[in-house]
Amino acid sequence: MDYTWYKLMLEIIKIKINKISDGLYYLGAVIYFTFSIIATSHVRTLLGSKNYILIMSGMLGLLLLRELLGFIFVKRYGIREVIGLLICGFFWYIAEKNDSSILVCSYLLVFASRNVDMKQAYRIILITIVLTCTAVFLLAENNVILNSIYYDEGRYRHIFGFHYQLIPPCHLLNITMIFAVLKREKISFTEIGILFFLNGALYRWCRADLSGAVTLVVLLFMILIKLYPKLLTIDFLLYNLLDRIAVVIFPLCMALSLVISICYSDSVGWMKALDVATRGRLHFPQQAIERYGFSMLGQNINFIGMGVDGASHGGEYDYVDNLYISLLLRYGVIFMVIGILLLTVTMYYLYQKNMRIWLWMLSLWALHGLLEDRMHMVYFNSLLLIIGQAVQNVKINSIHEKTKT
Amino acid sequence: MPKKNIFKIADIVVFAALIAITFRSFSDRAVAAKIDAAVLPEEINKGFYEVINSGLEVEGEDSNETSSVSRYTFLKGALDGEIVTMDDWKVLSNNIVYQIQTDETVLDFRDGTGVVVKKEEFPTGTYGTLRGAEIEGDGKVIDVSDYSAVMATVNEGSYSEGKDLKDITDFYTYLKTLNGTEYTVFIAVCEEGTSSLNDKLVELLKKLGVKTDLNERAEDSVLDRIHYRDSYYVVLFHGESLDENVSHDKIATSGNLVGGTEYEIESAGYDTGEPVASIKISGEEYAMNQIGMNFVVYDEKNHEVVDRVCFDTHEGLFCHR
Numbered sequence: 001m002d003y004t005w006y007k008l009m010l011e012i013i014k015i016k017i018n019k020i021s022d023g024l025y026y027l028g029a030v031i032y033f034t035f036s037i038i039a040t041s042h043v044r045t046l047l048g049s050k051n052y053i054l055i056m057s058g059m060l061g062l063l064l065l066r067e068l069l070g071f072i073f074v075k076r077y078g079i080r081e082v083i084g085l086l087i088c089g090f091f092w093y094i095a096e097k098n099d100s101s102i103l104v105c106s107y108l109l110v111f112a113s114r115n116v117d118m119k120q121a122y123r124i125i126l127i128t129i130v131l132t133c134t135a136v137f138l139l140a141e142n143n144v145i146l147n148s149i150y151y152d153e154g155r156y157r158h159i160f161g162f163h164y165q166l167i168p169p170c171h172l173l174n175i176t177m178i179f180a181v182l183k184r185e186k187i188s189f190t191e192i193g194i195l196f197f198l199n200g201a202l203y204r205w206c207r208a209d210l211s212g213a214v215t216l217v218v219l220l221f222m223i224l225i226k227l228y229p230k231l232l233t234i235d236f237l238l239y240n241l242l243d244r245i246a247v248v249i250f251p252l253c254m255a256l257s258l259v260i261s262i263c264y265s266d267s268v269g270w271m272k273a274l275d276v277a278t279r280g281r282l283h284f285p286q287q288a289i290e291r292y293g294f295s296m297l298g299q300n301i302n303f304i305g306m307g308v309d310g311a312s313h314g315g316e317y318d319y320v321d322n323l324y325i326s327l328l329l330r331y332g333v334i335f336m337v338i339g340i341l342l343l344t345v346t347m348y349y350l351y352q353k354n355m356r357i358w359l360w361m362l363s364l365w366a367l368h369g370l371l372e373d374r375m376h377m378v379y380f381n382s383l384l385l386i387i388g389q390a391v392q393n394v395k396i397n398s399i400h401e402k403t404k405t
Numbered sequence: 406m407p408k409k410n411i412f413k414i415a416d417i418v419v420f421a422a423l424i425a426i427t428f429r430s431f432s433d434r435a436v437a438a439k440i441d442a443a444v445l446p447e448e449i450n451k452g453f454y455e456v457i458n459s460g461l462e463v464e465g466e467d468s469n470e471t472s473s474v475s476r477y478t479f480l481k482g483a484l485d486g487e488i489v490t491m492d493d494w495k496v497l498s499n500n501i502v503y504q505i506q507t508d509e510t511v512l513d514f515r516d517g518t519g520v521v522v523k524k525e526e527f528p529t530g531t532y533g534t535l536r537g538a539e540i541e542g543d544g545k546v547i548d549v550s551d552y553s554a555v556m557a558t559v560n561e562g563s564y565s566e567g568k569d570l571k572d573i574t575d576f577y578t579y580l581k582t583l584n585g586t587e588y589t590v591f592i593a594v595c596e597e598g599t600s601s602l603n604d605k606l607v608e609l610l611k612k613l614g615v616k617t618d619l620n621e622r623a624e625d626s627v628l629d630r631i632h633y634r635d636s637y638y639v640v641l642f643h644g645e646s647l648d649e650n651v652s653h654d655k656i657a658t659s660g661n662l663v664g665g666t667e668y669e670i671e672s673a674g675y676d677t678g679e680p681v682a683s684i685k686i687s688g689e690e691y692a693m694n695q696i697g698m699n700f701v702v703y704d705e706k707n708h709e710v711v712d713r714v715c716f717d718t719h720e721g722l723f724c725h726r
Contacts, residue, residue, distance in 0.1 A: 189416045193423030200427035201440065 017073040024066040025116050026124050031059040032109055033128045036379035037171065041136045041162045042145040056105050063105075063112050070115075080392055084111045087338060094331050098298040106378040114388035119182065125382055126178045133171050136161040158205045169208035170380050172198055173215045177361050178382055180222055184357055185229035192222050214368055218361070225357070232356050239356070246359040247351050249366045250343040254336070257324040257370060261285040281371055284318055285325040291318075298332030323369035323376060339376075342387055349390035358386065476538070478513045480722060482577030484556050488605045494552035501527055501549070511538050514559065515721075516574065522549050532558055570702060570712040574724035579716070580609040583702070587643065588711060589662060591692075591701040593672040594637040595682030597719040598698045599630050606718075614641040617651050634675040640668070655679070664705045686710060695725050 035055050038044055044052060071077060077085075088107045095103035113121065139145045140161025157165035176195050179187060196219050203212040225231055231239075245252075264286045266272055275282035292301055303319040303326070320326045328336045343366075350358045362383055369375045378384050430437040477497070483489045501510045501522055512520040512530075519535035521544075522528075528551070533544030547558050573579045583590060590613060599619045607620045617639070621631045636656045639649040642663075648670075650656050655673040662668060671683040682699040684692035692699040693715035702712040717723040 189420035190423075193420035197423045197427045200430060204430065204437065 014074055017069055021066045021069050021074070022116055022120075024062050024069075025112055026121065028059050028062040028066070028112070029109060029121060029125055030128050031055065031062070032105055033125055033379055033382075034132050035059075036105075036377075037129065037132045037136070040167050040379070041140075043136055043139060043161070046145065053102070056102055060105055060108060063108050066112060081114075084114065084388070084391065087111075087342070090338070091335065094298055094335050098300050098330050098332075106384075109378060110385055110388045112388065113385040114392035118386065118389060121385070122178055122182050122382070125385075126175065126182065129171060129175055129178075129379075129382070133168070133175075137168075157207045160206075165206045166208045166211065169199075169202045169206050169211035169215070170374075172202055173211045173218070174380055174382055176215050176218050177365075180218055180361055181358055181383065184232065185225050187222055187226060189226065192219055192226070195219055210368065210371055214364055217364065221360070233354065243351055243356060243359055246363045247347045248344060249347065249363045250340050253366045253370055254324045254328075254340055257285065257322050258328075261289055261322070261325055278371060280317075281321045285320050285322050287318060288320045288325065288329055292329050294328065294333055296333050298330050298335060301330050319373075321371055321373050323373045326373040327376065342391060345394055346387045346390035349394040350386070352395065358383070362386075475509070476511045476513055478515055478721075480575045480577055481514045481516065481518075481559050482575035482579075482581065483605070484559060485577075486552070486556060488577060491552050494555070498528070498550045509538060511535070515723075518559070520547065520549065520555070520559075570714075571726070576606065576716045576718075576722045576724070577609065579700075579714070579724075580606070580613065584609070584612050584644075587704075587706070589703045589705055590639075590641040591668065591670060591684045591686075591703065592637075592639050592641070593670050593682040593684050593692055593699045594635070594674065594697070594718075595672065595692075595694055595699055595715075596675045596680035596696040597634045598637060598696075599632050599635070599718065601697075601718045601720055601722050612644070614644045614646045615639055616646050616649055619651075636672040636674040636677065638670045638672040640670070653677075655681075662703075662705055664708070666703070666705065666708065682715075693725055697723075697725075 035047075035052060038047060039052060088104070088111050091107045092101065092104040095101060095107075136145070137160050140159075145161050158168075159165050160168050162168055172195075176199070179191065179195065183191070195215070199212060199215045199219065202208070260282060264271055264275070264282050266275075266283070271282060288301075288303070292299060304317055320329070324336070327339070343362075347359060347362060350356075350362070365375055365381055365383065375381045376384070426436065426440070430440050479489075501524070508524055510522045510524070512522070513535060517534055518532070519540075520530045520532045521535075521538065521540050522530035528549045530547055530549040531540045531544035532547050533540040533542060535541070545558060548554050570579070570582060573582060592615075602620045604620055607615075607618055610619070617632070617637065619630075619632050619637065632651055635651050635653055637651045638656060638658065640647040640660075648658055648660060650658065653674065653676055655671070655677045657669070657671040659667070659669040667687055669683070669685040671681060673679055673681045680696070682692045682694050683690060684699060684701040686701065686703055691701040691710055691713045693713060695715040695717070696719050697715050697717035699715045700713065701710060703709070704711050713726070715725040717725065
C-alpha cells in the first residue's frame with residue numbers, strides 16, 4: 001500500500017499547523033506587549049484590573065494552545081522543552097509567591113519564542129510597542145487619561161500618560177535596541193536621526209538620565225555600524241576579547257553587585273562619592289541585604305520608593321534599584337542561579353552564532369541592570385525573547401568554536 | 406543621478422537636520438519652545454511651582470508620631486485662575502495623590518488659613534484656620550480637585566474690589582489693586598528683592614509700568630538671576646515709569662512730581678555692604694527700609710501718602726507694615 005499521499009497530507013497539515021501556531025504566537029505577543037505597556041500607564045485605570053487579568057489569561061491560553069498544537073501535530077517535546085517548561089513552572093511559583101502571577105505570561109512568551117522566526121516576531125513587536133506608546137501619549141494629551149508634569153529638583157518632568165516619568169524613555173530604549181538588532185547596518189540614517197531626536201526630546205521632557213544615556217550609546221553604536229558594517233563580523237583581537245567578556249557579563253555583574261553591596265562603606269571616600277552620584281544606589285542594596293537577608297525561594301518585599309512601575313508607597317525610601325540584588329532578595333537564590341545560567345547560555349549561543357550586535361546590546365542591558373531594577377520585564381527589555389531560541393538551539397561545544405557566518 | 410544616490414543623499418540630509426535640531430533645542434530656548442509648542446498642545450504654566458512655593462522649597466516632611474506632612478505655601482491672591490491656572494491646579498492635585506509620599510498635605514496661605522488634605526481622603530480637604538498641620542475647629546469641607554470651588558471658598562469675602570491698600574497683605578492682590586489707580590508708586594529695593602519673584606509677579610509689575618525684568622535669568626544658567634542682590638528703584642505713574650534704575654552699586658535719584666512735590670529715592674543692594682531703601686517725599690522719610698521691595702504710594706490729588714509697606718521679595722513675600 002502506498003502511503004506517500006498520506007505522508008504528503010501529513011506534511012501539509014504540519015505546515016498549516018505551524019503557520020497557525022506561529023500566528024497564535026504573534027497574536028499572543030501583540031496582546032502581551034499592548035496590555036503590558038498599557039499596565040504601565042493610566043489607561044489601566046480605564047481598563048480595570050479584572051479585564052486586564054482576563055485579557056492576559058487569554059493571552060496565556062493562546063500560547064498554551066500553541067504549545068498543545070505543536071506537541072500533538074508537529075513535534076514531540078524533547079528534553080530541552082521539558083526543562084524549559086519546568087523552569088517556567090518554577091519561575092511562576094516564585095513570581096506568584098513573591099510578586100505577581102501575571103509574570104508567568106513573560107516566562108511562557110520567552111519559552112514559546114524558541115521556535116519562531118524572531119525577525120518577523122520583532123517586526124510585529126516593534127510596531128506594537130510604537131503604536132501602543134503613541135496611543136497612550138495621544139490619550140494623555142487629549143485628557144482622556146491622567147497627564148501631568150512633575151517638578152523635581154529644579155526641573156520639569158512629563159509622564160505622558162504613563163505612571164512615572166522614567167517609563168517613556170525606557171520604552172524608547174527598548175524600541176532603539178530592537179531597531180539595532182533588527183536592522184543592523186541596514187538601518188537608515190533617517191531612522192537613526194528620528195530616534196536621536198526622540199531621545200533628545202524625551203530627555204528634555206522626562207529627564208531620564210540613565211535611559212537617555214544608554215539610548216544615546218546605542219545610537220552612536222548604530223552610526224558606527226552604518227559607517228563600518230564590518231565591525232559586526234571582523235575577527236579582530238579586541239572585539240573577540242569583548243565578545244568573550246560579554247558571554248560572562250551577567251555573572252560578572254551579579255558578582256560585582258554582591259561585592260559592592262556587601263563591602264560598601266560610608267567611610268571610604270570614593271564609595272561615598274559614587275553612592276551620592278548614583279543617588280543611593282550603593283547603600284540601599286546593602287541596607288536591604290542587612291534588613292531582609294537571602295533566602296532560597298525569595299520573600300515578599302515591598303521596597304518603598306518610586307520604581308519604574310510607578311508604585312508609590314509612604315514611608316522611608318529604601319528602594320533597591322540594582323536588578324541583581326533586587327531579584328536575589330525578592331525571588332531567591334535558586335531563581336537567580338537559574339536566571340543567570342540561562343542568560344549566560346544565551347550569551348554563549350550568541351557568541352557561537354557570531355551575533356555580535358546581540359551580544360553587545362544584551363551586555364548594555366546587563367550593565368544597565370546595575371542601576372535599574374526592572375530590566376527583567378520583557379515589555380521593557382524585549383531582547384530577552386532570544387533566551388528561548390538560545391536555550392533550545394545552543395550547542396555545548398568549546399568556546400573556541402564559532403559558527404562561520 | 407541614479408535614484409539610489411538621491412535617496413542616500415536625502416537620507417543623510419534628513420539625519421543631519423534632525424541631529425542639528427536636537428542639539429539646537431538644548432542650546433537655543435527658542436527652538437526648544439517651538440518643539441514643545443508643536444508637540445505639547447497644552448502648555449502647563451512653567452512658572453507654576455515658583456508661584457506655589459513663593460520662592461520657598463516645599464517644607465518637607467514633618468514627622469509626628471502618627472503621620473508625615475508635606476506643606477505647600479502660597480498666597481491666596483495667586484488663586485485667581487490666571488496666575489495659578491486650572492492646569493496648574495491639576496498638577497498640584499496629581500502631586501498630592503501620586504507624587505508626595507506623605508500622609509497629609511497642607512496648603513498654607515500664610516494668612517493663618519489653609520487647607521489640610523489627607524491622602525486617603527483625597528479629593529476631600531478641609532479649609533479653615535491653620536494651627537500647624539491641623540485645622541482649628543470643624544473647618545469647611547471642600548473638593549480640592551475642583552479648582553473653581555477652591556477659589557470660591559478661599560477668596561470668599563477676602564479680597565473684594567475697592568479694598569483699602571492698607572488692609573492688603575497679599576502681594577499679588579496688592580499689585581492688582583494698584584493697577585489702574587491714579588497714585589504715584591515709589592519702589593526701592595533694600596538688600597535683595599528678586600529671589601521670590603516669579604514671571605507672574607513680573608507681569609503684574611510690568612502692568613504698573615516697570616520696565617526692568619527683575620526675574621531675568623543668566624543665559625548660561627537658568628537658576629541664576631541677573632539682578633540678584635542689585636539695587637533698584639522706580640517711580641511709577643499711570644502705568645508709566647517716570648524714573649527707573651538698577652545697578653550693582655548704590656543708586657539714588659531725586660526730582661519733582663507733576664504737582665511740584667519733591668521726592669528722593671535711594672536703594673542699595675546686599676553687595677554694596679550698606680543695604681538701604683529710602684523714599685523721601687517732601688523731605689520726610691516713608692520707606693520701611695526692610696529687606697525686599699519697599700513701596701510708598703502717594704496720592705498727588707490730596708497730597709498725602711496713602712500707604713507704606715514692604716514685601717519681602719527676597720524670601721516668602723511676607724508683608725511688613
